[in-house]
Ligand SMILES: [Zn+2]
């Protein structure tokens with residue numbers, strides 16, 4: 001039973017606060033270099049780079065969980081992961097289409113870049129860091145219907161967490177909750193915990209991570225392990241991180 | 243009204259940026275709502291004290307942000323405000339009380 005080192009909350013060059021350096025190629029090279037077995041790709045409100053990352057990872061012998069970081073209508077961030085890039089792509093399109101039609105202003109918020117395996121690039125015009133029209137509850141049902149896992153993101157942080165937006169964590173059957181500090185574990189002891197970097201820059205990947213005990217090193221098996229709570233969060237950088 | 247008129251309300255000045263004319267105000271704690279409905283050259287009254295608030299204010303060409311209920315302001319919010327040249331004030335008043343004062347100034 002492999003113990004997989006996983007950092008599931010990583011943004012690519014699609015996430016406006018990021019930089020052009022975090023292209024799919026670069027993310028995979030970096031993840032491999034620092035010794036991660038699994039990474040999750042979780043761009044804001046879209047999945048346009050997920051398939052590219054998934055394919056590159058396959059060639060390089062690491063696993064990508066295709067996913068998304070959704071902003072609910074309450075402006076709470078949550079993570080969803082799927083076992084195939086096709087599912088992530090379809091689901092991501094529904095979320096992208098549910099964003100208001102407001103244009104990105106690259107001079108203020110940076111470019112939102114789609115990058116394919118040959119590093120051809122394309123820009124997304126609609127501003128991605130907006131709120132989807134779907135509520136937290138509705139998204140829970142939608143993600144479950146798609147066979148995904150649902151993880152409230154950085155619930156112990158002061159911006160865009162469900163706890164800050166509502167004042168409490170609604171009691172729901174989360175697959176786990178993402179926390180950023182070891183001290184938060186006690187407060188949310190009724191749930192399983194996961195730690196991830198939330199990296200918007202290459203150098204932040206692996207800053208926090210989790211050990212996932214999956215039966216096999218496959219996306220299906222990793223999602224199953226997450227649902228079963230076979231996760232140990234690590235709140236310090238992965239050893240190879242220099 | 244000008245940014246310096248807000249300063250006279252005895253709010254704590256977190257970041258001062260020029261003395262632009264302010265012609266409107268918007269009170270909201272949902273940034274997507276601000277994004278959709280706030281007007282340019284406005285002041286934003288909110289409790290969302292993080293850097294994303296500055297990004298939204300900048301995209302809407304707003305001039306100042308007033309943080310209510312003495313919410314703690316994150317360092318990166320201040321850094322962003324300096325970069326974007328947006329004034330930030332902090333007050334112990336709540337959003338309603340602050341809006342009332344700003345409304346009086348705008349109608350003066
Ligand atoms: Zn987030």
Ligand SMILES: [Zn+2]
Pocket residue numbers: 009011069198
């Ligand atoms: Zn994130």
